[in-house]
Amino acid sequence: MKELTFNITCDDYRVLQIPNSEGQKSKLGTLFARVEDLPKDLKEWTSVNPRNPKFSKTEKLSGQVARSIVKTLEEEPEKFALKNLGVYLLVDHVESNRISGDRHEVSITLSDIDKHGIVNGGHTYRAIRQVIEQNTYEGQAFVRLHLYQNIPEQQIVDLAEGLNKNLQVDQASLKNLVKKFDPIKEAMSGKRGGDQIAYSDGEPGKVDILDVLHILSVFDLNQYPGKDKHPNDIFGSKQKVLKRYDTDIDNKENSSFARLLPRIDEILILSDEVQKQCAKITSYYKIKNTEDSNRVGSVDHKRDAIFSDGEISGLIPQGWLYPMLASFRANICRKSWDSGQLVWLEEPLVLLSEVINDLVEIITTAHKEQKSRPGEVGRKPTAYQLCYFTVFMKLVEDGKVG
Template identity: 60%
Template sequence: MKFTIECEDYRTLRIPNSSSQNVKLGTLFVKIEDLPEGLVDWMEVNPRSPKYTKGGKLSGSVSRSIVKTLQDEPELFSLKNLGIYLLVDEVHSQRVPGDRHSVEIELTEPKCHGIVNGGHTFSAIRQVLDSNSYKGGAFVRLHLYMNVPSDDIVELAEGLNKNLQVDDTSLNDLREKFEPIKEFMKGKKGASSIAYASGDDGDVDILDVLHILSCFDLSSYPAGGKHPNDIFGNKSKILNRYCEDIDIDNGAYSKLIKKMDEFLILSDEIQKRCATITSYYKIKNTSNHNRVGSDPHKKPAVFSNGEIGGYIPQGWLYPMLSAFRANLSMDSWNKGEIRWLMDPNELLEEIINKLVEVITELHKEHKNKPGEVGRKPTAYDMCYSAAFMALAMKGKIELNA
């Protein structure tokens, strides 16, 4: 296999203390859409092949996290991802007009060449590109290993892949921590769709479920003074907080789990309504499937009935969802219970247009980067205020809370 990639810069370094003086490492950043699809046939040298659900989607928290970054924050992908490591036969580079580099890469033997690490990254890239949920702007780093002796390939592959093993193992070891969630969700719609560890057959990562629950944590985010923007994109913080809290008597998550089906349904309902309103809203800078409501973005609701008629980025969803924290009784929370001040579906009907207005305006202000919307406190504060005002107008606010 031979392919050529054009890039802004290309560098080559000799790897010190290697068994051969000719072992080198080339490095460059490439647009993800410029990676040849044919690399999928060059993974024999990788000891960790990506796993897929029955629906053909990547399984495992690491893979799902990569997909989310590509969909919601493509401009940060080159910073958050370690890249793809390729064992190659030859590399030839030359300067081209525009002070750029043209890099020709050749792979000749599947047992010695191919993706030695980063197979999950490449598979996530293909999943996003093939599903038309990519809006552009992502670069991935290519690490090109040249002249690596065949005897060293196994050790190289094992060493490079240990990072993913740690992430997967840590989640597998936490299975018991998730038992309260599994127990509560038994028999409820969407229960089988939650993936609790790498290899589980489910399209909804447990860390995304914990994020939804965290949006309603009145212990960490009481009233409207502090919002859960601090956990956006920080899955380790969410997981650590959950693990520390779940064993505490009357802890925040023990309370939240008692209503988690309602929180998950509300998340679906917000996405349904938002997709209806923003159906023609442009979320991608491409010519195809660039609208919220483009056909490839439509999907069945997981926890509620019906269909979510478009792609709603998490950077939009979480500020809108956390606004409903204003609809929880603080008095009941302090007593170890969770009680809505008003039927959440009725409140959603009242405020959805305002929530969408807030989110889409901030989306434009942040140059169509939904991840920036989800990270900034402004979106949460404005959405929360919309919910609070609607509740106040109906006399639902607890004055002594």
């Protein structure tokens, strides 16, 4: 294979000498690059990585970790540099030159496919290529590049194994909880979409168990009993959601999930239906700043619903979905919850049809106020508060609450 050379323009570039490198003068360079500056040909340089990404039948990345990276790039690209560890490259050599504005132009060369390439961060790189090639990326994301030079050949395997342990820890934390997911498997047995939930990284399935747990968590009246506290505090924090489930499911006397699981199929259907109805209303709404696929109802965003019938005709970011979904906590009978059951005050889908227009108006207004950043809509309490109040007042009008 021919050598690969590409250039990155960045604000800063630093180099550190690596200690104890057996006289090889090994160095580690670091910089932040715009994700769109990583060349597509880099995907051929992965031989040095013992863990290659897995893909679904539709050629999309599979697994919780990879899908989480994609979601950050699509919904919160401005936070990518903070939330992602970056791409680690073994390279032949690097040249850096100062350019105008006290910036750096860094030229990176890989020459031997057996010694150079992505030694860690393959999932990150492929997630970047996926969102760019599928036109679901709107810009503003930076990724950290770690550039290893002059690494002795005999140490490449050690380096790769050490770096890749990071991902293994996340997988282990999920695998350790696999048995604790049995109540969810039992509750979804025979239900539509039950076979589409992936309970550990690499399992087939279109929906990650962590997303299911997040959806259930927004209905947790033990954590969020009313109008004064909302589940914006768990948005983007999958580890917090997972830890809370791990602790709660063992609480035999007062488990929130023990109340929620008998209604899990209804909750997941409601999640699909919120997305369906929101997508119809906002079909022409510009959700991204890209030239292609920049509207909710763009053809690339249409997909089959998983837990309900029909099609979701557009892209509804989680930052939109969760505040609308969480508002249906107001529809839970508090007296029944305190006695250990989840009972609706009004049939959820009937209630949804009566409030969806108001909920969508709240969400789209918040989206504009947050400068078209759906992640910020989901992270801040305002949309949750207004959506909750909307559902609560409708129930008051219907005589369901006093």
